[in-house]
Amino acid sequence: MKFRFPILIIDEDYRSENTSGLGIRALAEAIEAEGVEVIGATSYGDLSQFAQQQSRASAFILSIDDEEVLSEIDEKGENQEGSAIEKLREFIQEIRFKNNDIPIYLYGETRTSAHIPNDILRELHGFIHMFEDTPQFVARHILHEARAYTDGLSPPFFRALLDYARDGSYSWHCPGHSGGVAFLKSPVGQMFHQFFGENMLRADVCNAVEELGQLLDHTGPVAASERNAARIFDADHCFFVTNGTSTSNKMVWHSTVASGDIVVVDRNCHKSILHAIIMTGAVPVFLTPKRNHLGLIGPIPLEEFHPDSIQKKIQANPFARAAQAAHPDRKPRILTITQSTYDGIVYNVEMLKELLDGQIDTLHFDEAWLPHATFHDFYQNMHAIGHGRATCKESMVFATHSTHKLLAGISQASQILVKEPQTRKLDRHVFNEAYLMHSSTSPQYAIIASCDVAAAMMEPPGGTALVEESILEAMNFRRAMRKVDAEWGDDWWFQVWGPAEIPSDGIGTQADWMLEADAPWHGFGHLAPGLNMLDPIKGTVVTPGLDLNGQFAGTGIPASIVTRYLAEHGVIVEKAGLYSFFIMFTIGITKGRWNTLVSALQQFKDDYDRNLPMWKILPEFAQQHPQYEAIGLRDLCQSIHETYKENDIARVTTEMYLSDMQPAMKPSDAYDMMTHREIDRVQIDDLLGRVTAVLLTPYPPGIPLLIPGESFNQTIIEYLQFARKFNAKFPGFHTDIHGLVEETVDGVPRYYVDCIRTGTAAC
Structure with a gap:
C-alpha cells in the first residue's frame, strides 16, 4: 500500500541550466530513482499556501543559494538579516505552526549553516552542502528521515488496520463480501467495488481479527488508540463509539442512571437524551433555556443551575417529589447540558462545575458540536474536558463528542471522554456493561480508524492550527458579509447574527464574543456575566422580515425559500428557521466554499429583486410543484411572509417552547x-x-x-x-x-x- 507524500524542493534555479540547477535536479532524480515523487518550485510564492503542503509532503528542501539570499548575506554580513532570510524564516514558521515533525533541509553550494540565524537552524533536520557527497547518498539520507516521518504518522489502530490490509490474508469471517470479492461477481457489485475501492473493502472486517484488537472489550490496537486519544484530549478515559453521539449519550446514561432516579436535563437537549430518560425509567426535571423571537435558542440562566432552584423544580414535579421522598439521601443522578447549543451558544463550564460539584453525581456535557474547543485558547473555560480544566472533587464528568461533526471522523464516528473526580475512579467494568448494551457486535472498522485518525490530527500544534484556521475563515466570512451589506447601503441584504462589533482582522479574543447582559444583538435579555459565549464558527444567517423583538416587517424573505434556492445551486446548509439558516465552519471548510455561498446569496438577491419566475430559478422544484411555476420569487416570498405575519408565528413558536x-x-x-x-x-x-x-x-x-x-x-x-x-x-x-x-x-x-x-x- 503506497501513499503519495512527495518531497518538495524550493530553489529559484530548479529549472535553470546553470550549475546550481543541474545540481538540484540531479538530487531530485536520485530521490525519484528511489521511488519517491519530487515537486520542484522556483519561489516561495504565497507563503501560507506553500506551507499548506506540509500535510501532503514528506520533507522540504530549501535553497539558501538564491541570488537574493546570497546578496543579502554578502552585503549585510552573516549576523544581519534581510528580507530573503526573513522570508525563509516566515516560511519555516508557517510550516512549524502546523507541523513540528516534518523534515526540513537547507542546502547550499557556497554558504553554510554559519550564515543562518539560530532560530532557523533549530527547526532543521539537516543542512546539505552540495557537491561534497553524491546525489544518491544525499537522497538516501533525506529519504531515511522522510520515511521515518511518514511511518510515524499513523496512530495505533489505523497502523494495525493498514498492516492487516497490506498482508492480503484470506478471510473466512464476516462480512460476507470477503474483502470485496463478492462484489466482483456481479455487474452492480462491480460498480460498488469501483466506487468505494479496494482498500475500504479490504479493511471492512469483523471483530474476529485478533491483531486489530477488540472494540467491545477495549483491547489491543483499539485500546491503544483510545488511550492515545485520551492523552490528546487530556481525559482520564476515552471510548470510541461507532453509531454516533446519540448512542454515546445513551451509554453514559445507562452506565449512570437507574429506574426512578431524578435527573436534571436541558430542555434544549438532543432527542437521544429523552430516549435515555424513557429507557432508564428516570424522572426528569428540566432547565429551560432562553429564546429570542428569531427562534434562536439561548442559554439556560445561571440561576436555574443553582441547587436551591433545582430543588424547587423537584418539589414542583409530583414524580420527582415522590422519588426524592422515597430516597431522601440520593442526589440527582446526572445533569446533561447541550454544549454548545445548535445556534452556537457555549457555557463557561468552570462556573457550572464550581456550582454543582458534589450536588449532582455526574455532570454530562453533550459536546457533539464542540470537540474542537480543547485545542485552542480561544475557548478557554468553555469546554468540559481538556488542558487547563479543573478536576471536580466529587462529580464524575463526561463529555460526548461527535467526531464526525466538527473534526475529521466519518459519519457516526463519536467518542466518550471521562474525567474522574478526586474522590473516586470510573468503574470501567460497570461502564462497559452499558457500552456493550448499545454497541454492535459487528462494528465498522473504518469508523474506528477515523476516530483514531481524527484524534491524531488534533495533536498540537496541528490541531491548534486547524481550529484557528476554521475560526479565521468564519471571521472572514462575517467580514465579507458586512462589506457587502455596507456596499448595498440602504438596500436589503442578509445579516450574520453576532455582536455588533467584530475584530477588523485576525480571530480576536473570547471577550469579543461574550454574551453581555441585555446586549441588543442577542435578544436573550439579562444574562450572568462571563457565563456564555457565541462560538464564531457557528454562523446564523438572518433573512429580512423579522426582528429580534418578534416584529414583522412589511416585506420579508422566509429562510425556507432561500435554503431551497441554495440547494438547487449546490449549497446545502445545516438547518433553517423561519427567518434564519445555520452554517458551520468546520476544519474542512475552505475559502472557496464560503465565497461560493456569498456569491449564491448575491444571485438570490438579484433574482428576488427582478422577481424572476420560479420555473426559471428553481426548475426542479417548479416541476414537482407546478402551482408555483408562474409565480415570481419575490411574490412567493411575500405570500409566505404575510401568512407568518397574519398568524403571529414568531410569538407562537417562542411561547410554545417557553x-x-x-x-x-x-x-x-x-x-x-x-x-x-x-x-x-x-x-x-x-x-x-x-x-x-x-x-x-x-x-x-x-x-x-x-x-x-x-x-x-x-x-x-x-x-x-x-x-x-x-x-x-x-x-x-x-x-x-x-x-x-x-x-x-x-x-x-x-x-x-x-x-x-x-x-x-x-x-
Whole structure:
C-alpha cells in the first residue's frame, strides 16, 4: 500500500541550466530513482499556501543559494538579516505552526549553516552542502528521515488496520463480501467495488481479527488508540463509539442512571437524551433555556443551575417529589447540558462545575458540536474536558463528542471522554456493561480508524492550527458579509447574527464574543456575566422580515425559500428557521466554499429583486410543484411572509417552547402504554389536556416540544393548527413535525397525535 507524500524542493534555479540547477535536479532524480515523487518550485510564492503542503509532503528542501539570499548575506554580513532570510524564516514558521515533525533541509553550494540565524537552524533536520557527497547518498539520507516521518504518522489502530490490509490474508469471517470479492461477481457489485475501492473493502472486517484488537472489550490496537486519544484530549478515559453521539449519550446514561432516579436535563437537549430518560425509567426535571423571537435558542440562566432552584423544580414535579421522598439521601443522578447549543451558544463550564460539584453525581456535557474547543485558547473555560480544566472533587464528568461533526471522523464516528473526580475512579467494568448494551457486535472498522485518525490530527500544534484556521475563515466570512451589506447601503441584504462589533482582522479574543447582559444583538435579555459565549464558527444567517423583538416587517424573505434556492445551486446548509439558516465552519471548510455561498446569496438577491419566475430559478422544484411555476420569487416570498405575519408565528413558536409543560406520567410509563397500544389517535383540535405518548418534535429546529407523559396546552395546539393550515397552502414548504400522524380522509389530510388512552393518566 503506497501513499503519495512527495518531497518538495524550493530553489529559484530548479529549472535553470546553470550549475546550481543541474545540481538540484540531479538530487531530485536520485530521490525519484528511489521511488519517491519530487515537486520542484522556483519561489516561495504565497507563503501560507506553500506551507499548506506540509500535510501532503514528506520533507522540504530549501535553497539558501538564491541570488537574493546570497546578496543579502554578502552585503549585510552573516549576523544581519534581510528580507530573503526573513522570508525563509516566515516560511519555516508557517510550516512549524502546523507541523513540528516534518523534515526540513537547507542546502547550499557556497554558504553554510554559519550564515543562518539560530532560530532557523533549530527547526532543521539537516543542512546539505552540495557537491561534497553524491546525489544518491544525499537522497538516501533525506529519504531515511522522510520515511521515518511518514511511518510515524499513523496512530495505533489505523497502523494495525493498514498492516492487516497490506498482508492480503484470506478471510473466512464476516462480512460476507470477503474483502470485496463478492462484489466482483456481479455487474452492480462491480460498480460498488469501483466506487468505494479496494482498500475500504479490504479493511471492512469483523471483530474476529485478533491483531486489530477488540472494540467491545477495549483491547489491543483499539485500546491503544483510545488511550492515545485520551492523552490528546487530556481525559482520564476515552471510548470510541461507532453509531454516533446519540448512542454515546445513551451509554453514559445507562452506565449512570437507574429506574426512578431524578435527573436534571436541558430542555434544549438532543432527542437521544429523552430516549435515555424513557429507557432508564428516570424522572426528569428540566432547565429551560432562553429564546429570542428569531427562534434562536439561548442559554439556560445561571440561576436555574443553582441547587436551591433545582430543588424547587423537584418539589414542583409530583414524580420527582415522590422519588426524592422515597430516597431522601440520593442526589440527582446526572445533569446533561447541550454544549454548545445548535445556534452556537457555549457555557463557561468552570462556573457550572464550581456550582454543582458534589450536588449532582455526574455532570454530562453533550459536546457533539464542540470537540474542537480543547485545542485552542480561544475557548478557554468553555469546554468540559481538556488542558487547563479543573478536576471536580466529587462529580464524575463526561463529555460526548461527535467526531464526525466538527473534526475529521466519518459519519457516526463519536467518542466518550471521562474525567474522574478526586474522590473516586470510573468503574470501567460497570461502564462497559452499558457500552456493550448499545454497541454492535459487528462494528465498522473504518469508523474506528477515523476516530483514531481524527484524534491524531488534533495533536498540537496541528490541531491548534486547524481550529484557528476554521475560526479565521468564519471571521472572514462575517467580514465579507458586512462589506457587502455596507456596499448595498440602504438596500436589503442578509445579516450574520453576532455582536455588533467584530475584530477588523485576525480571530480576536473570547471577550469579543461574550454574551453581555441585555446586549441588543442577542435578544436573550439579562444574562450572568462571563457565563456564555457565541462560538464564531457557528454562523446564523438572518433573512429580512423579522426582528429580534418578534416584529414583522412589511416585506420579508422566509429562510425556507432561500435554503431551497441554495440547494438547487449546490449549497446545502445545516438547518433553517423561519427567518434564519445555520452554517458551520468546520476544519474542512475552505475559502472557496464560503465565497461560493456569498456569491449564491448575491444571485438570490438579484433574482428576488427582478422577481424572476420560479420555473426559471428553481426548475426542479417548479416541476414537482407546478402551482408555483408562474409565480415570481419575490411574490412567493411575500405570500409566505404575510401568512407568518397574519398568524403571529414568531410569538407562537417562542411561547410554545417557553410554556409550562405539565408532566402527567413518567416518560417510561407513557412509552410502555404506547407499546401496549393503550393509546388514542387524537385530532389536533381535540388535544387540549391530553397526554402525549410520543416525542413531538418540530423541524426546524428539531428540538422535542413534548415528551411522552406530558400534556398539551393551548399554545402548542395553536402551533399545530398553524402547521396544518400552512402545509395545505404551501406544499413543498411544509412544516415537518415528528410525532404528528397524517392520514387522508375523503381526500382531505387530517393530523393526529397518539395520546395515552383517556382515564389511564393521573398525576
